[in-house]
Amino acid sequence: MVSKYFELREKQTSVRVELVAGITTFLTMAYIIFVNPNILSETGMDKNALIAVTCIVTAIATIVVGVFAKAPIAMAPGMGLNAFFTYSLVLGDKISWETALGVVFLSGLFFLLLTLLGLRKRIVEAIPVSLISAISVGIGLFITFIGLVKLGVVVNNEATLVSAGQLTPTVLIGLCGLIVMVFLETKKIKGALLIGIVFSTALAAIFGYIQKPTEIISLHLDIKAVAFHLDILGALKWSLFASIFSLMFMDMFDSIGTLVACCHQANMVDEKNKIKGLDRLLGIDAAATMIGAVLGTSTTTSYIESAAGIEQGGRSGLTSIVTGVLFLLALLFVPIVRIVPEYATAPALIMVGLFMMKEVKRIDFANLEEAFPAFIIIVMIALSYSISTGLAFGFISFTLIKIVSGKAREIRAAMWIIAFLSVLFLTLDQLNVTIQRLKDIT
Secondary structure, X not given: OHHHHOOOOOOOOOHHHHHHHHHHHHHHHOOHHHHHHHHHHHHOOOHHXXXXXXXXXXXXXXXXXXXXXXOOOOEEXXXXXXXHXXXXXXXXXXXXXXXXXXXXXXXXXXXXXXXXXXXXHHHHHOOOHHHHHHHHHHHXXXXXXXXXXXXXXXXXXXXXXXXXXXXXXXXXXXXXXXXXXXXXXXXXXXOHHHHHHHHHHHHHHHOOOOOOOOOOOOOOOOOOOOOOOOOHHHHOOHXXXXXXXXXXXXXXXXXXXXXXXXXXXXXXXXXXXXXXXXXXXXXXXXXXXXHHHHHOOOOEEEOOOHHHHHHOOOOOHHHHHHHHHHHHHHOOOHHHHHOOOHHHHHHHXXXXXXXXXXXXXXXXXXXXHHHXXXXXXXXXXXXXXXXXXXXXXXXXXXXXHHHHOOOHHHOOHHHHHHHHHHHHHHHHHHHHHHHHHHHHHO
């Protein structure tokens, strides 16, 4: 019954492969259980409640994706989006976290309206193939960079921005896990990334780099401190509309980039190279943001770490269901999940980045009109540390090159919308500053 519902045979996968893929996706993104609450708690929100909410929202959104969209895509509170929530909205604009949750809810509502009107789907389908491939490559480099930083191979340097880190014991443990992954991948062994993560964690335990948990099961699941506290009316102010649309644009570009990259990697495209079930995925993404705001967390979006599970063979919604169930279980076993160090999961991100680089062969470098925007997307996603920023620069450059080349008629209507939204996305912060200055003058 499970096999028939998820069409496992047609997708050339199996229950075992989907289980491994779901576990792999969970392990590569389990860090959000701790990172998201750490960031949001700086606003004054209760940290223990945030841990529970992070698990609950991630589980609900991801399981819904699995059941209704039948896609191996995980959704969770987005990194970068939570930083915008904390440092720009609450600490920067000096609004309460309750009002900030109202801003998140409204951005999700507008996002859902765009989806229901079919504009988001048209936006995705208007992107040229070369740029779609560039998104995958750019995100691959982005993930690789994150993995190298988490592993400790790349560190901050005030003079050169970044530099190579020292070969500390934890770095060596992580590199051992990376070697295991590479070796198993060359032997075409399924679950290579998961095995590598477990191997690194075991090494860390053997050499005493992992502290034993003080308890096995945690039953502290009270979310009352943050749930149902959003202030929507307080967010309906002209001064906050720029922030609402900024969040919407960030979520839109992040989710579009992630869905395009992951769905192509999972072969979820038809004969016309269009993503199957895109409307459902986009709708769930928007609805998840609204639900997350109600329960007490920042914008929920599609997670690029889904690529780790997809690379392990995940092709159906069963992968997402496994990942979602594990996040529910994590509510009880947070002390156990906590012992898996990030330097053990970092090699998996590096491997995913490697796998996503293969899309570079689909970029038409002979056609400069598409090659240059593709190049900009790849470089800016990685170097700006933002998927949405990289896409915005790439889409604007594509449109400008077409205009300068006298080929404006070749630009689809949806692409004009994309370029306009990209300009808004990159300039809204300055618009806020200008509005504030005008207020100060008057």
